[in-house]
Amino acid sequence: MKAGENKLRSKVRALADGVATGLAILSTALVVAPLLIIFGYLVYKGASSLNLDFFTQIPKPEGETGGGMANAIVGSGVVLGLASLIGIPIGIGSGIYLAEFGRGTKLAETVRFTADVLNGVPSIVMGMAVYALVVSPAMPFSALSGGLALGIMMIPTVCRTTEEMLLMVPHAVREAALGLGVPNWRSVLSITVKTASPGIITGCMLAFARVAGETAPLIFTAFGNAFWSISLFRPIAALPLSIYIYANSPYEDQHRQAWAGALVLIILIVAAVSLVRWVTSRGVLKGAS
Amino acid sequence: MSETRISQVKPQPEPGGPERKRSAGAAALETSAVRKYLLSRGNSAIADRGFKWLMILCALSIFGIVVLIATELVKGSHLSWAKFGFDFFYKVFIDPGSKQPNYWDPVNEHFSALPFIYGTLVSSILALLMAVPLAIGVAVFLTEMCPEWLRGPLAFLTELLAAIPSVIYGLWAMFALVPLMREYVNPLAVKLLGWTTLFDDTNPTGLGFLTAGVILAIMILPIISSLTREVMSAVPHSQREAVMALGATRWETIQMAVLRNARIGIVGAVILGLGRALGETMAVTMVIGNSLDIQRSLLANGNSMASVIANQYAEASSDMHLSALTEIGLALFVVTIIVNALARILVWAVTRGAPARVN
Numbered sequence: 001m002k003a004g005e006n007k008l009r010s011k012v013r014a015l016a017d018g019v020a021t022g023l024a025i026l027s028t029a030l031v032v033a034p035l036l037i038i039f040g041y042l043v044y045k046g047a048s049s050l051n052l053d054f055f056t057q058i059p060k061p062e063g064e065t066g067g068g069m070a071n072a073i074v075g076s077g078v079v080l081g082l083a084s085l086i087g088i089p090i091g092i093g094s095g096i097y098l099a100e101f102g103r104g105t106k107l108a109e110t111v112r113f114t115a116d117v118l119n120g121v122p123s124i125v126m127g128m129a130v131y132a133l134v135v136s137p138a139m140p141f142s143a144l145s146g147g148l149a150l151g152i153m154m155i156p157t158v159c160r161t162t163e164e165m166l167l168m169v170p171h172a173v174r175e176a177a178l179g180l181g182v183p184n185w186r187s188v189l190s191i192t193v194k195t196a197s198p199g200i201i202t203g204c205m206l207a208f209a210r211v212a213g214e215t216a217p218l219i220f221t222a223f224g225n226a227f228w229s230i231s232l233f234r235p236i237a238a239l240p241l242s243i244y245i246y247a248n249s250p251y252e253d254q255h256r257q258a259w260a261g262a263l264v265l266i267i268l269i270v271a272a273v274s275l276v277r278w279v280t281s282r283g284v285l286k287g288a289s
Numbered sequence: 290m291s292e293t294r295i296s297q298v299k300p301q302p303e304p305g306g307p308e309r310k311r312s313a314g315a316a317a318l319e320t321s322a323v324r325k326y327l328l329s330r331g332n333s334a335i336a337d338r339g340f341k342w343l344m345i346l347c348a349l350s351i352f353g354i355v356v357l358i359a360t361e362l363v364k365g366s367h368l369s370w371a372k373f374g375f376d377f378f379y380k381v382f383i384d385p386g387s388k389q390p391n392y393w394d395p396v397n398e399h400f401s402a403l404p405f406i407y408g409t410l411v412s413s414i415l416a417l418l419m420a421v422p423l424a425i426g427v428a429v430f431l432t433e434m435c436p437e438w439l440r441g442p443l444a445f446l447t448e449l450l451a452a453i454p455s456v457i458y459g460l461w462a463m464f465a466l467v468p469l470m471r472e473y474v475n476p477l478a479v480k481l482l483g484w485t486t487l488f489d490d491t492n493p494t495g496l497g498f499l500t501a502g503v504i505l506a507i508m509i510l511p512i513i514s515s516l517t518r519e520v521m522s523a524v525p526h527s528q529r530e531a532v533m534a535l536g537a538t539r540w541e542t543i544q545m546a547v548l549r550n551a552r553i554g555i556v557g558a559v560i561l562g563l564g565r566a567l568g569e570t571m572a573v574t575m576v577i578g579n580s581l582d583i584q585r586s587l588l589a590n591g592n593s594m595a596s597v598i599a600n601q602y603a604e605a606s607s608d609m610h611l612s613a614l615t616e617i618g619l620a621l622f623v624v625t626i627i628v629n630a631l632a633r634i635l636v637w638a639v640t641r642g643a644p645a646r647v648n
Contacts, residue, residue, distance in 0.1 A: 016538070017541070024426045024429045024434055028430045031427050031447060031514070032447075034507050038453065038457075089347075093347025093348070094347040098348065110352075111352070117629045117633065120632075121358070122568025124595050125358065125622045128361075128615060129358040129362060132364065155350075155351060156351070159351065183333030184341075213454020214455075215456040216571055220603040247459065247460045248575070255464070265457065269454065273448070
């Protein structure tokens, strides 16, 4: 009797194990499926709409076929360039502070925590704050305000990756530099930061890829523009913004353009993320050892 | 700075004793030419201090940004705050003529955030209900069951899901998910779950809370699963071995050793996912339907806090309208800060000691 009970119980346990394994595999499949479906759909829809005009022409008036998104691609470049100018130096600077000067201090703990929390603030709220700060009083919608909003969003990511990469640099390297009588700032910049530079560049690219697809803060900062403009003080088009505007338009041809734009955007982002992945998996700090 | 750095290394007892120390002193005297050369290069103390303060300034600017966002939002919302006070978040204005609730009326300047708070909560909770079991399943599979060669590619794929911009999710949802929901999922939900009265067949568009919830679930999955993976791999191996040694099956090991030890961190991951869902804008705006009412049905059109801002902020009709929208933004800011801080603390409580990873 006892033996039979035990046998039954072990069968139930084995069954539970099998069911759990099955569920885990099923959920993994359910997670990977949407990714493949989205990519497949994007390539299918986007590739058929992509042509040379897309990269060289500006949009045609609504309702007409043809035209491209050249102004949005260039506009995205301008806005992202501005964002990088703002976000990368401040991000790297605060990362250096966290890793080199503030180790173990209360201030550094708080900065790190604030950066993590700032990372979770919705992008649309960033856009509102920048709108209130820059747009309404001084000037109308502009490329500059869009760059500022995206730049602020880059800071936490750049800061935290820089810190982590700097922490991986062995102490002996710093001590060797200081032992040779190199001033501390020199040692930080040309020894520690240089050793960690592949990792830091990786972090910057990650932050770049993340804000490249941001739309919400641009709606009321960069605003979008159907014409050529690279002026920093005027509304400017951006790729994600154009995708949003076109997706909501009633015209079939604009939907087509939106798909093409989405494909271009996703290719850029996936390329950046894959590169990041490749660099980090190769062991970033080869020069350190 | 260099002083403290070197003094962190414990001084080793000199093997040669005082004899050796004296000779070292003599050596220092001999190399005074080197010293002279170094001194002739000028004092780097100013440059060092300047550099340090520059870096501190960068770090402080992160505080500055948070303070700046807060003050701008508070300043921007004072008009609406002065007029509505706390009523803004829960009071319903009943139109005297039609006896219908009138939540959001830019023309007569009656504003209440209630429908948007409701919409945000409903879509986020729906998203969590769908995403959490899947995310934990993926994390369990990847950390405990997956063959080594498959782990890297699968982890990369789930990370890619996080890299897709919100607007592309929205685009896909508008043209692929919405028709799917309209033709198949929504009628099925009405048929099977209609008795709960939560699924009402009044919205033929395929937009609505449920569609927003599905797309949100896909979007927050990667963050929940990658953080869950992180806390699960922080559980010491000895725990797993101990449970296995008692004869547990794999699932029992995962249940008793891994999930139980990591549960606080998993809660943190879920809360972080909630934070993302609350603030998610573009994809939700594109599929939630943008109605200004509160409806009971999960298939009805609605609006979330973020989506109403995205829709109306650039074209706000009056200062009061702008101010009311800013107040919604302020509420969103405060809530996401609290949610994120809570989540970070919970995740830190589990992974403390283990090296951190950027997500």
